[in-house]
Amino acid sequence: MLHVSMIGCGAIGVGVMEILKSDPEVAFDMVVVPEAHMERARSTVSTLAPTARVVSRLGDERPDLLIECAGHQAIAEHIIPALERGIPCMVVSIGALSEPGLVDKLEAAARAGKTQVQLLSGAIGAIDALAAAKVGGLESVVYTGRKPPQAWKDTPAEAAFDLDALKEPTVIFEGSAREAARLYPKNANVAATLSLAGLGLDQTRVRLYADPGVSENVHYVEARGAFGGFELTMRGKPLAANPKTSALTVYSVVRALGNRAHALSI
Numbered sequence: 328m329l330h331v332s333m334i335g336c337g338a339i340g341v342g343v344m345e346i347l348k349s350d351p352e353v354a355f356d357m358v359v360v361p362e363a364h365m366e367r368a369r370s371t372v373s374t375l376a377p378t379a380r381v382v383s384r385l386g387d388e389r390p391d392l393l394i395e396c397a398g399h400q401a402i403a404e405h406i407i408p409a410l411e412r413g414i415p416c417m418v419v420s421i422g423a424l425s426e427p428g429l430v431d432k433l434e435a436a437a438r439a440g441k442t443q444v445q446l447l448s449g450a451i452g453a454i455d456a457l458a459a460a461k462v463g464g465l466e467s468v469v470y471t472g473r474k475p476p477q478a479w480k481d482t483p484a485e486a487a488f489d490l491d492a493l494k495e496p497t498v499i500f501e502g503s504a505r506e507a508a509r510l511y512p513k514n515a516n517v518a519a520t521l522s523l524a525g526l527g528l529d530q531t532r533v534r535l536y537a538d539p540g541v542s543e544n545v546h547y548v549e550a551r552g553a554f555g556g557f558e559l560t561m562r563g564k565p566l567a568a569n570p571k572t573s574a575l576t577v578y579s580v581v582r583a584l585g586n587r588a589h590a591l592s593i
């Protein structure tokens with residue numbers, strides 16, 4: 328039985344607990360949320376993981392695994408201290424890792440605690456292929472992200488474009504993955520994941536579209552290198568609870584937890 332503590336109880340956290348409710352080999356012991364929202368989280372968690380405690384910090388507890396499904400802040404606040412204490416961690420807010428120095432801090436914390444932090448693939452696929460291709464040498468990685476206009480609400484695109492009135496696919500950003508992550512931090516997970524697995528934030532090229540013709544989060548990747556090349560299209564169905572997040576992200580977390588908990592890992 329794998330004893331897991333989860334940080335965050337939003338669209339991803341709830342989706343993960345819903346699926347794993349029926350897995351006898353995974354137990355959620357604690358769910359960590361901000362102090363102000365503990366009561367709300369308690370009512371959600373009581374139906375999904377009735378034995379789990381809702382807390383605002385991990386304290387002295389030592390789960391087998393700590394998983395972050397919360398956001399940027401949670402990495403500094405919870406993941407780095409847990410790694411330093413030797414608790415293995417998984418991180419889903421990969422966009423946060425575009426902050427200069429944060430990947431190094433994560434690595435240093437894991438080394439100090441003699442443990443490991445796993446960065447999850449989330450909404451994008453072929454990270455195994457891209458990371459393997461990097462060994463032989465990559466020449467180019469180009470990522471095109473296409474989402475319905477409303478998925479770009481609360482981003483700089485809202486000020487620059489009349490999103491509700493768009494009739495055609497519209498490029499809202501073109502540049503490096505680093506710049507994409509700076510301007511669109513809540514939509515930067517895929518660009519940052521591809522960068523970390525491949526050519527880095529400065530050499531990974533990104534184009535983002537607000538497209539009234541799509542209802543899904545469409546991720547298109549072209550990679551070239553010594554290995555040859557690949558093109559990948561993901562058409563991720565958005566979660567009802569958060570249209571910025573593809574449902575595959577939830578499944579990617581469930582897969583990762585299953586791979587730690589079960590006798591067979593794939």
Ligand SMILES: NC(=O)C1=CN([C@@H]2O[C@H](COP(=O)(O)OP(=O)(O)OC[C@H]3O[C@@H](n4cnc5c(N)ncnc54)[C@H](OP(=O)(O)O)[C@@H]3O)[C@@H](O)[C@H]2O)C=CC1
Pocket residue numbers: 334335336337338339340359360361363364396397398399400401404419420421422447448449450451512513514516517520568569571572573576
């Ligand atoms: N790797 C990938 O491909 C993808 C990654 N993501 C990332 O995953 C993360 C979660 O996404 P999603 O579930 O959709 O987001 P939600 O906004 O639905 O949920 C986030 C949850 O985390 C909680 N939270 C926020 N800050 C903290 C903190 N410092 N400590 C503890 N809990 C905290 C929130 O609490 P409250 O509501 O009280 O603020 C909320 O319960 C985001 O960072 C997102 O960018 C998303 C999609 C794909």
Ligand SMILES: O=C([O-])CC(=O)C(=O)O
Pocket residue numbers: 422450472513514515516517518544563571572573574576
């Ligand atoms: O599709 C998703 O779930 C998330 C996404 O685009 C991103 O954050 O890059």
